Amino acid sequence: MHLRFLYLAYTAGLVVGSALPPLGYERRVFLEALSKRQASGESCYSGDAPQVKAPKSNVWAPISAQDNLDVWTLLHDPATGLNLTKPDDATVTDNYVYWIDTLHTNKSAVLPYIDGDSPAPAKYARAIIFEGGKANPDSQEYMIGPLPVSESTTVQKLDYIYNGGRGGSVPFNARSVDGIKSSVVTPLITSAMSNISDITAALFDGGVYFGPTDDRTTLTMTSGTPVSLDGSQGFRNILFRLPGSGSYLSPIDFYLLVDCPGTDPSHHSIKGYVTNSKFYPDEASLRAAFESGEISETYFQPEDESWTDVDYKPELGVRALEDQFSPQSIELGGKRYKVDPEAQYVEYMGWGFYLSYSRTLGIMFYDVKFKGERILYELSLQEAMAQYAGNQPKASNTVYHDTYYSFGTDMATLVEGYDCPFGSTFWNVSFHEQNLTTVNQDAICIFEKDTGVPLSRHRYGSSGGNYPFSKLGVVKDSALVIRAIATVGNYDYMLSFNYNLDGSLEVEVRASGFLQSSFYYPDQKKFGPRIAPATQGSLHDHIVSFKADFDIIDTANSFEVSDLVVVNQSQPWFPELGEFEQFEMNISYLETEKRFNWAPNAKAMYAIVNQNKTNVWGEKRGYRVVPGKSNLHLSVLNSPWSLKNSEMAKYHLAVTRQHDTEPYGNSVQNVNLPLAPQQDFSKFFDDESILQEDLVLWFNLGMHHFTRAEDIPVTLYTEAVSNIMFAPQNFFDRAQDGDLLNRRWIKYNATTDELTFDAYGVELPNCAIDIPEPVYGISPTVNEEL
Known part of the structure; x- marks a missing residue:
């Protein structure tokens, strides 16, 4: 038996039974030779994926940075009639752009293009505009197109994709909470917490809140969603936590409930305070309970937040051989996708x-x-x-x-070798903020992986002799993976x-x-x-x-x-x-x-x-x-x-x-x-x-x-x-594995006691493992202003 075939047979688990030759000198020699391949040989590292020309243009692609800038400019043109203020200068009673993105292209317009000879469909952007300057302030979504912007481009309300009865409009109280909207409520929160700083300091080991910019503040706050039920009311249910990167794991036992409907802060009020699983409707009742000793704390958050870090923790013990580099997936012999x-x-x-x-x-x-x-x-x-x-x-x-x-904006840089295998193909993603385009580098990875199991396999019955089979077929499996990670x-x-x-x-x-x-x-x-x-x-x-x-x-x-x-x-x-x-x-x-x-x-x-x-x-x-x-x-x-x-x-x-x-x-x-x-x-x-x-x-x-x-x-x-x-x-007439060359077909001749192997010309690459140094840092996002 050829030495290479012997190696492949053992490693694939194909040659089985009591008649196996011992794992002796020949295999040791082969494995030793394999491990000593010269680094000067051809590298197994596959490099870039080969390129192919797409059958048609990508009509679903995001709008470009230039399109975003042109849409931004058009929306702010006084002739458009939206009366917009730039967000950096806006207050909650102004009209301003919240975000701009790509509007999906209707399927009915796409199919004649991708399946026929029709021209590519027109492209549109969508924009959410916060319209605080209206008598009844709201959020309104618009569609802008066709793109690129020209004399034929229009700005219309984007109503047709929504069935709630208001189209693209969302009541002010239910619109997304951005910094401008939050800033109206912050003074009330700051005042309420400042007034009870002696209580929170005593209960929470010096924990106080004097506002987000005050150096005396030692707590951080968070309020989630929803902030309304049907748009007719506005509220915040606020939890206080210890600050730091691990604040999600360091809540304290204190909550502030705020009613904050509309744009006028004079209509906002404190609904109450919660601690010790009790509700106090006003500061007076909270203070009375504190002074009477009714409120106390038994459990305290650690001030050292290192326990929340995803770093090496030697106190957990030592695992034998963990100092060696772990197994890796490598696309030997070149990438098989285009x-x-x-x-x-x-x-x-x-x-x-x-x-x-x-x-x-x-x-x-x-x-x-x-x-x-x-x-x-x-x-x-x-x-x-x-x-x-x-x-x-x-x-x-x-x-x-x-x-x-904005789930997609949180798709950021992937760590090569850990989030995705070494040698993966990485693509960027781009999104738009005002008149800027942000590029999150290496946010999508593409790689082929070994699934770790055969795609198909069968060992046919024995025909006598030294081996317990007459034929054996096994097909190698793999898959192409497209991956992204969004940290929301x-x-x-x-x-x-x-x-x-x-x-x-x-x-x-x-x-x-x-x-x-x-x-x-x-x-x-x-x-x-x-x-x-x-x-x-x-x-x-x-x-x-x-x-x-x-x-x-x-x-x-x-x-x-x-x-x-x-x-x-x-x-x-x-x-x-x-x-x-x-x-x-x-x-x-x-x-x-x-x-x-x-x-x-x-x-x-x-x-x-x-x-x-x-x-x-x-x-x-x-x-x-x-x-x-x-x-x-x-x-x-x-x-x-x-x-x-x-x-x-x-x-x-x-x-x-x-x-x-x-x-x-x-x-x-x-x-x-x-x-x-x-x-x-x-x-x-x-x-x-x-x-x-x-x-x-x-x-x-x-x-x-x-x-x-x-x-x-x-x-x-x-x-x-x-x-x-x-x-x-039943999409096909048979399993889709017969046309794959990465397989082994092994026959045993009981008369001659010989094994024959067919590798269909696909052999283990004879190359050196030469992997580029991994990128351990995180690529920064890139802001481009046109």
Whole structure:
């Protein structure tokens, strides 16, 4: 047997059984030679990905820096009539631009271009403008286009994508809380806390708050969302914490409740104070309780916050051999995917797709094809929400929608070799702030990974002789990964999209980062355990909602349900059994739009199929929706804080008919309108037929976060993971592994007692491992002013 084949056979685990030759001299010699390859040889480091020209221009691409500047200029032109003040000079009663982003391009306008000879559709921007100068101040969204800006460009209200009844308008009290809006409330908070500084100093080891700019201040404050219920009221529920990078883990037992509706601070007031699980409606009642000794503190936060750092902690012990560099994934022999960086287009092993990006949703995928046939028109995140539980003001009312915080802008530099393998392809993302464009460098990585398991394998029965098989086939598996990590406040959301060799596509979400914790109350462990000296891990849900606009070959698709049902039946060849239980498939199709949950015990298979297209066996071609880890929905369905504004998170799955007027399952300002949402996802379901129509699947991933001490200092990615897969279901005539060359086909001849190997010309590269020095620093963002 050739020495190379012997090595590959052992390392792949292919040659098995009692007849194996010993791991003797030959293998030792080979392995020693392998380890001593000369560094002067050809490097295994693959360098840049080869380039390819995208089939069409990327019509989903973000607007350019020049477009942003031109839109900004147009909006501020007095002739436009918006009466805008630049944000740096604005007050809460002025009109000013909150942000500018790309408006999605309608699918109905895109398909004639990508599938035919029609011209590329016009591009538009969207802008949120805070209009505090109106008699009834609000936030209004506009659409600006076509771009580039010219005499034909118009500025119109962006109303058609919202179904809440107000179009793109959001009441002032419910609009996003920026620095300008906060500044109106800050004096009241500062005054209230300054008046009771003697109380807080005594209770919290010198903790006082005299305002954000006062040097005497030793506490920091936080207030989450929502800040209104339907726009008719405005409030802040404020929690105080120890300052520092680990403040999320250092809450103190003090809350300030503020009513702050409208733009006039004279209408704002203190609703009350909370400490020791008691509510005090005014300063007098709080002071009386303090002076009588009714209020005291038992638990105190550590002043040294090093316990919250994600650094080396030698006090945990020493692990043998951990001083050696850990295993790495290297793309030996060169990258096997191609890219068009300008068009943000990728090709890999039969896959082809475009990337886009927005400040609110992050990365999105369009025109996803496998072997030339479209599977998905769009795959995109729609919302990353969290809802908390607790018996105190902050946790009990906290609901986060992370698109509200511009999820995509928090996709920042990835650390090579740790966030992504060495040698990955890195792309930047750009977003716009006023007339500036910010570039987050190396925020997306692309790499091919070894999945660690074969794609397929079979050992055929023995034909006698020294080996326990006659034939053995094994196919190597790998996947292309597109990854980004968004650090939204306290959590680091890792999004990975895995394009697999067999035509399947996996979406995976992981969460790390700080818990938003609560002060520890011994009698409130039903809301989470004690995880630090004075800290309780707050029980909460993470629900990450996605949109998958399927086009299985074309836009005429159906949603097929294959239920496993148990039946009693008799069979004539088993007369002695009489009736016995058997299970079978009951195949049906959803007729109208529907929201629903995964069947118990996974007793149903769901697939998007094209009933007009069949494979060679006459089966309808489609893609199966395969549940993975932690496919869940929101626990509470009737909370006042998430009653109608979080409908996208309340079921595992939903199927609707595609409409250009329903591009998003949520609104970026919906979080502050739980009783009267700008976008009500439940209204998408109006009994429209979905039989052989253009379908959209909405699905939820996430975690019920049962907090634990092991969440300190940060939650671990290993457990906090959720995924789903879309896999071919009779889309092909056979498994998509026969055309892969990375395989071993081994035959045994019992007559001659010889093994023959076929590697199909694909051998282990004979090269030196020569990896560039990793970049341990974080690349800065770049601001470009045009």
